[in-house]
Amino acid sequence: MPGHKRNPGAEPLAQTMAIDITEIDGFDDLHNASGIIKEAQERAAALYGSEECRYLVNGSTAGVLAAVSAVLCGRDKPFILAGKGSHISLYHAAYLNDAAIDTLWERRISSRGVNIPGVADPGDVKEHLEQASAGGLLPAAVFVTDPNYYGVVADTCEIVRIAHGYGVPVIVDAAHGAHFGFKDMPGSAVQAGADLVIMSVHKTLPCLTQTALLHMQGELIRKDIAYRFLRIYQTSSPSYVLMSSIESGLKTMADGDGWSGRLLTFRQRIREGAKDLEHLTILPDDIAGDPCKLVISTIESSISGYELHRRLLEEYALQAEMADTDNVVLIITGMDTEEGISRLAKALKEIDGSIGAGMASCMANASEMPRPSALMTIREAWDAPSEPVPLSEAAGRVCADMIVPYPPGTPALVPGEQIDRESVAFLETLIAEGCEIRGIDENGFVHVIM
Ligand SMILES: Cc1ncc(COP(=O)(O)O)c(C=O)c1O
Known part of the structure; x- marks a missing residue:
């Protein structure tokens, strides 16, 4: 294996196939790493400052399934305190482990011109844990998402402080935050002391789709059990193409090749171009603090987020990440191009000039x-x-x-x-x-x- 035999005649993916090997001699084994993969994972842990890091080739999905299963494993009446806005993989993990969920309701951030989902509030975490403690049964873990899809950043330091005060580990789904902790970026969940942190490096770093990381630290979790679940949930044929893409993407970040600088310049350029927008609003950093996310609110315009999403694509060939009734979310990174960023700035200006004021969507009033x-x-x-x-x-x-x-x-x-x-x-x-x-x-x- 693999069946293509790295044959250069196998166009159009010949170059990829050239590095698509399996666990041949000297190339280690992700599920039992002792050589080059172990060293690469150690470099990843050192880069982020975690105790241990595992490469994931089945996305953050596999990391969430393994992390949640690890904390629930062996518990009678297992339950987890988890944000309602968690990714579906959290709910799949609860299903697989027949666990109950104590729901942490994130509050929406909704004020004039803004209506986006918020993140877990430390005060709410404290209240739930106090109640659980009074009832004599603490959750297996607190599970929060930081940053969320809209770039809202949580106070994970405080959540970790509170949860650890009860001896409860914290799992952070940082699927959207693999760039956190790097130069000029917000602090990472690893730095905040979370016990298990999952990052989709493919979402914001220069890495191939499906690549992700699971960081582990501290004494509140059993790393050996987390590894057991990674073996269960991940393929037994981990792709060397994916693993080498994690390694090279992290090397780019470690070398500090200007990724952060380019990202911040792009962000600034779009903000400057957007200064005079009359109807569309780019949410400010104190609301959506993730530098890779640009959230454009359409609340005070005559069009919905879906309509803006469609116009960006059809008229300007710009593929936004997602839209809801009131917003379009775009991901920009240090790998965008000058031309793409200029096209986006121009598109926002022209679309803004072609629409009116108003309240396009009925969701705009839904604060909760x-x-x-x-x-x-x-x-x-x-x-x-x-x-x-x-x-x-x-x-x-x-x-x-x-x-x-x-x-x-x-x-x-x-x-x-x-x-x-x-x-x-x-x-x-x-x-x-x-x-x-x-x-x-x-x-x-x-x-x-x-
Ligand atoms: C918050 C969050 N967590 C986890 C995931 C799963 O990530 P992956 O696609 O890397 O499996 C996603 C995917 O969109 C996500 O948005």
Whole structure:
């Protein structure tokens, strides 16, 4: 293996195939690293300042599954304190481990001209842990996302301080924050002292899709069990193409080749170009502090985020990362081009000049998202007999499937939650805006427990 035999005739991927090997002699084994992969992982740990780091070739998804499974492993009545806005992999981990979730409701950041999901609040973490401690059963871990998809940065230092005060480890889904901790970037979750930190290097660093890292530190977690789960959830044929891309991407960052400087210059250039926008607003750093995220609010304009997303793509060939009713989120990095950044600045100016003021979307007034109650664990509900019903008639029933607006891939409803009227209205708004929602079929049916 591999079957292509690194044959240069295998166009168009011949160059990739040339480095696509398996665990041949002298090339180590990701699942039992003792040679070049071990050394590369040690360099990654040193770069971020963690005790141990593992390369992931199945994305942050595998890291989240392994980290959560590791903290839940061997527990009676396992449960985890986790942000509602967590990526779906957190919910999949809860399903696989039949764990309950104590939901940490992130507050939305919603003021004049701004409506985006916030991050976990340390005060809320404290309140949940105090209650759990009083009840005599602490969660296996606190699970938070930092930064979130919209570039909002959490106070992970404080969350770690609070959780560690109860002897509870903290898992940080830093899928969007692999650049944190580098020169001129915000501090990383590793620096904040989190016990398990997962980073998708493919999202913001110059690394191939699917590449990610799992950092581990401290005595509150069992690293050997985390490795066990990495062996379970990751392929037994880790791609050397992916692993070498992690190594070279991290080398680029370690060499300080100007990645941060370029990113900050690009960001500044777009901000300067956006100074005179009348209707569109680029959210300021004190709201969306991740330098790789540009969040453009359409709230005070006559168009929705979806419409802006469409116009950027169709009129300017600019592919935004995602849109919701009120925002477009773009990712910029130190690998963007001068031309692309200029095109974006020009596009924003021209689109702004072509639209009017107003309140395009009905979501603009929704300061809080629905808060459905969980009546069963995800495992109990997902495995139970279910039936399809029209979404419009689903209020009061128990959800039997993941209902996930894409992107960002954060479930609006998970199996076991009682579908409330607010959730139905919220989902109907998204459908009317043309958002893709997994878990609702083309006829508008959702699965509920029979
Ligand atoms: C917050 C968050 N966590 C985890 C993931 C999963 O990352 P990956 O695609 O690297 O598996 C994503 C993917 O979008 C994400 O947004």
